[in-house]
Amino acid sequence: MIEILQSMVPTVLFFSAPLILTALGGVFSERSGVINIGLEGLMVIGAFVGIVFNLTFADVFGNVTPWISIIVATVVGALFSLIHAVASISFRADQTVSGVAINMLALGVGVYLTKVWYDKGQTDMVSEPFFSTNIPVMSKIPVIGPIFFEGVYITSYIAIILAFVAWYVLYKTAFGLRLRAVGEHPMAADTNGINVSKMRYIAVILSGALGGLGGSIFALTVVSNFSQSTIVGQGFMALAAVIFGKWHPLGAMGAALFFGFAQSLSIVSSGIPILQDIPNVILLIAPYLLTILALAGFIGRADAPKANGVPYIKGSR
């Protein structure tokens, strides 16, 4: 049993980290009332920037390269999400449509620049990806240590810590209260002197930063290069985690961990007797099926923030 856990837990954490981060971004955006279907595109940009930076500067920065890469990807993700913010907050575009356009644009730009810069459809493999490590001290704890802290990626724990930070920010600070107010009842928030547009801009930019971070960590842990098919659906899965987690940071983390678990099952299952007989396809569609069931109210009700998807126009009722 312990051996199974020892092979399962690190894999689950490995697959979940990018989902957790991107889902947190989705939580911020949607809590402020801006639907973000563009999470997928933000991850694409993050993955692209992370890989390109890593390839270009690996010689300069040596083994800190992946860390700088993810920081740069975070910044570029934030900048890229400005397009979504401007379109959906200032220009009152349909937020879903704008999100769809973000996804198309991100993949277009990523692959276009890859072809212009590298003359082929995919980049080389990076020389400085993240490697799994044993976390010092913690991995020496008996039983728990080998399961949770041996052969894991530090980025997984960063994701989990950030989920708690996001929870604290959203639920324990004035900033978080304002952000949630803007997503539930923007007019009431406006009356109380909260700048609705500003709060929404901040929230969308945060979602871009976290999406970029998630995408770059996915690229630098799971695949190690960038191509058309680096990010295929992880962003939408993160969106599913937002909803399955009922727009709550810790709920989203739990959902992301669960989806990571489902993904890792389809890889590890052949080694586990009980799971061997479950057809692979069931494990593949599980996250999506569960999201639909959750929405339909079979697994508790999931209610979106009230003003989600509605542009705020001053003076209108």
Add this chain to the structure above:
Amino acid sequence: MTSNNRIFSLVVPVISVILGLIVGAIIMAVSGHNPMEAYAALWRGAFGDSFTIGETVRRITPLILTGLAIAFAFRTGLFNIGAEGQVIVGWLAAVWVGLVIDAPMIIHLPLAVLAGAIAGGLWGFIPGILKAKLGVHEVIVTIMMNYIAMFVTNEIIRSVLTDHKTTTDKIAGSASLGSEWLQSITFYSRMHYGILIALFAAIIMWFIIQRTTLGYELKAVGFNRHASKYAGMSVSKSIILSMVIAGGFAGLAGAMEGLGTYGSISVMSGFTNLGFDGIAVALLGANNPFGVVIAAILFGVLKEGAGEMPTGAGVPTELVDIIIAIIIFFVASSYIIRWALLRMKKEGK
């Protein structure tokens, strides 16, 4: 004001397309390519000879149908992001019927086309009923349905239709939309009779929306759900029907690919993107069936012509995806274009 609105609804898409092409040109210039050369190559890629024209037509065919699938649902105030999944199941069902059934063409072909439409309709029915009965947001459900469609279809191709292969056999000739005559006049392009079905579908949509009580109710629900309810219309029936019909259009698009272009279905590692491009088509076409046809022609030309850009001007095909995304942004942000136009008008006076 109404005449103003009508002008705007024509001007906004045209301006958006022009802006999209200009931004595309700037991107090419910045990345060291010659925009004029690239657009010339794009033109050749779409209209260069009768072969490329044939290929352009076959590219346009499913885009018209997915555009209709999104536009139709939009009229009832529903956002059908699930056209992608509906295309996939329609494709699968059409090919399945094309492979398994043995019948003369006059029965076999309509049956296979219908199977595609029904499968797509069924895939639209699920989000429709969830929306109507439980108030679940259709955007999320349809996104999830896309992935379920893809994974399940792949599994069926591998385990049911073939013996662990990635592509099915070719469908029977009696279920094929292909035509030797169309192929011979277009130097053996993959053009097929599906374009007629697509154009006919656009007329059907126009007819339903403009000339039937059903269409009136669907539009009414789209405009104001509550007013429609108090006027005695069944809102949930309208929502479900709208999604089913929209899904049917998308399923037809899949059938076009399965029975016309490819004659088979293969395991997919990613989406066909026909459904997502359909969103762009519907949006640019202002959710009007004839607007959709024109928008589908434009995007079909861009997409097919893009194939010539790498060899003709050294520009990656993805430039066209960037242009299309930018066009969507501009159309979606029509508020700002209207605002700018009004501003210019006022200053002109």
